[in-house]
Amino acid sequence: MRDARQKSARVAALRPAYRADLDAGTDRFFAARRTTCPWCSSGRIGLRLRTTDLLQHKPGRFLLDRCADCGHIFQNPRLTAEGLEFYYRDFYDGLGEQRMSGTFGGRGAMYRGRAEAMLPHDSAPKTWLDVGTGHGHFCAAARTVLPGTAFDGLDFTDGVELAAREGRVDHAYRGAFPDLAPELAARYDVVSMFHYLEHSTDPDRELRAAHRAVRPGGHLLIEVPDPESRYARLLGRWWLPWLQPQHLHFVPVANLRHRLTGLGFTVVAEEHAEAHDPVDLLAAVWLALDHTAPREDAPWLPERPGALRRAARAALLLAGVPALITATLLDRFAVRPFSHRIGLSNAYRLVARRD
Structure with a gap:
């Protein structure tokens, strides 16, 4: 309980800075789209994947392109230095370090x-x-x-x-x-x-x-x-x-x-x-469950989720435990x-x- 209170306090303290970042818009987080492959310079590139941030759930949509000539897959448009700082923040260090x-x-x-x-x-x-x-x-x-x-x-x-x-x-x-x-x-x-x-x-x-x-x-x-x-x-x-x-x-x-x-x-x-x-398979099941469930508290959210949403998240994740166990067994054995x-x-x- 004490750890949960401490985490909530840290999240609340970080929220104003994230709010300021997001109020300024996310366009500056992305460079201009490339028209050629960064590996072989071919112009024969096309969309491979469209997705979102499935781990931290920070806002944004991300595209991966694939080169038809060499097979290289790359983020396009790529994150700028500001974008890299924003999306890495509190993942490996800070809030996410432990x-x-x-x-x-x-x-x-x-x-x-x-x-x-x-x-x-x-x-x-x-x-x-x-x-x-x-x-x-x-x-x-x-x-x-x-x-x-x-x-x-x-x-x-x-x-x-x-x-x-x-x-x-x-x-x-x-x-x-x-x-x-x-x-x-x-x-x-x-x-x-x-x-x-x-x-x-x-x-x-x-x-x-x-x-x-x-x-x-x-x-x-x-x-x-x-x-x-x-x-x-x-x-x-x-x-x-x-x-x-x-x-x-x-x-x-x-x-x-x-x-x-x-x-x-x-x-x-x-x-x-x-x-x-x-x-x-384990990661795929977890990512799908986590994506479907209401968000847990994070400083890039406008406000802390209420008790009802937190309870709904816990219930959905608990219901997914059998699928997680099955996926683990399939992965390993x-x-x-x-x-x-x-x-x-x-x-x-x-x-x-x-x-």
Whole structure:
């Protein structure tokens, strides 16, 4: 009860600032629409998906276009710097920090699996930079796999500074990776980007920064959502990896392999089943329930929902528990063993060596 009162007070305190942002209109949150593909410059682009913010439920409608020539999917129109600040605010930090820290902190087995993906290629890297590290939970888990490795973290939020204070990373870099890359040149045996590239406004610039930070003979480890997953079509807007409006680019694996080769990397491993996170059906059911239910209190709402609406939300979510349990069982036991064979892996992972 005390935590609920504290959260309500925090929401109320944030409401005036959000109200001022929204009163000024949302047009400034969006750049002009592109007429060409940002990956290959083709003009053959068309609408792939129309959706809303299904996680925070902040106002706005978001469009994803697909290139008919290279298959690249991208947000169009893309968020501006003001838009990125607005939609990221209180998601990973601020109001959402505790929730996201709990979510990421409980995924140790997945993080260890990511670190183990490097073992066949470099069993004892001395230095590792995790780009987009958030609160540093990957680095903390990876130390159990590679106890002799020094792990640094880079992120543009204050989560990376928290990671340093908590001892999850040895050194924290806060800022944009391309801007920091010159001081990191050839410093790292491994640079990792786990579900980071899709958030970037310019993936090619991020890849060039990675090439600069990895020493010759070192490795770049990338994991991103797979836009060619059959789940992307089967689940439509309820497919969690779309994650609008945060995810700006979805790169087919052939495109990324080709770009890495052009930058001077050799791709030494491609993994799909190992990168799959078995949550697609569970997340789809939850997103649909949460979308249908009355909103919970949030500072971007004009006022706090009344008792009747809160009770209706609780009742609907409770009624959805059997569906959530069923979806979880299907994800973990029916689909996961065959996910790659039937094209349902929701992510892929590449390991590339700098030549």
